[in-house]
Amino acid sequence: EVLLVESGGGLVQPGGSLRLSCAASGFTFSSYSMNWVRQAPGKGLEWVSYIRGSGSTTYYADSVKGRFTISRDNAKNSLYLEMNSLRAEDTAVYYCARDGLDFWSGHYGLFELWGQGTLVTVSS
Amino acid sequence: EIVLTQSPGTLSLSLGERATLSCRASQSVSSSNLAWYQQKPGQAPRLLIYGASTRATGIPHRFSASGSGTDFTLTISRLEPEDFAVYYCQQFGSSPLPFGGGTKVEIK
Numbered sequence: 001e002v003l004l005v006e007s008g009g010g011l012v013q014p015g016g017s018l019r020l021s022c023a024a025s026g027f028t029f030s031s032y033s034m035n036w037v038r039q040a041p042g043k044g045l046e047w048v049s050y051i052r053g054s055g056s057t058t059y060y061a062d063s064v065k066g067r068f069t070i071s072r073d074n075a076k077n078s079l080y081l082e083m084n085s086l087r088a089e090d091t092a093v094y095y096c097a098r099d100g101l102d103f104w105s106g107h108y109g110l111f112e113l114w115g116q117g118t119l120v121t122v123s124s
Numbered sequence: 125e126i127v128l129t130q131s132p133g134t135l136s137l138s139l140g141e142r143a144t145l146s147c148r149a150s151q152s153v154s155s156s157n158l159a160w161y162q163q164k165p166g167q168a169p170r171l172l173i174y175g176a177s178t179r180a181t182g183i184p185h186r187f188s189a190s191g192s193g194t195d196f197t198l199t200i201s202r203l204e205p206e207d208f209a210v211y212y213c214q215q216f217g218s219s220p221l222p223f224g225g226g227t228k229v230e231i232k
Binding site for chain 1: 174
C-alpha cells in the first residue's frame with residue numbers, strides 16, 4: 001500500500017523549534033519529489049516547501065523562507081521539515097505530499113498523494 | 125503573484141443534482157497547470173483533476189473540469205453522498221503554487 005505518515009507535531013512556544021517527519025512506504029521514495037503543505041485551523045491550503053528526489057533542489061514559500069528547512073533521507077524513506085523561530089501564524093496541520101510531476105519537466109507542485117497530517121500549535 | 129478566487133463559497137444542492145464550481149485567476153493561467161482537490165472533514169485533500177481535464181487515479185467520471193485563461197470550472201454531473209466536501213483549485217508548475225479559498229458543497 002502506498003502510504004505517507006507524518007509525525008512530530010505538537011505544542012510549541014513562539015520562537016521555538018520543531019521537526020516534522022514523514023515516513024513513506026509502498027513506492028520508490030527517491031524517485032519522487034516531495035512537498036509540505038499546511039492548513040491553518042478552519043482555513044484553506046498553503047504550500048510550504050518542495051524538495052527534489054535527490055534532495056539537491058529545494059524551494060520555500062516566502063512565509064517560511066529562512067525559518068524552515070526541508071530535507072530527506074532516501075535510505076530511510078523519510079521526509080523532514082525543520083521549523084525554527086515559530087510564530088502563532090504557523091499553527092496548522094502540516095501535510096507531506098508526493099509530487100506528481102517529473103523534476104525534469106521543470107515544473108512541480110502537483111500534490112498527487114497526501115499523508116493524514118500532523119498538527120502544529122504555536123502558543124504560549 | 126496569481127490569486128485564485130473560488131465561488132460560490134458554499135453550494136447547497138440535493139443528491140443527484142449537478143454542481144458547478146468556479147475558480148477565477150487574477151491573471152491568465154495555463155489550463156495545463158490547474159488542478160482541483162477534494163477535502164472531506166477530518167481528512168487530507170485528494171487530487172481530483174489536473175491539466176485540462178485529466179482525472180486522477182480512481183476518480184469517477186462524474187467529475188470533469190474545463191476552462192481557460194482566467195476562468196475555470198469543476199463540474200460534478202450528479203451528486204453522490206460522498207461528494208459533499210470542500211473543493212479547492214490550485215495552480216501548479218512553479219512557486220508560489222497558490223490555492224483558491226475553497227467551495228463547500230453541502231447537502232440541501
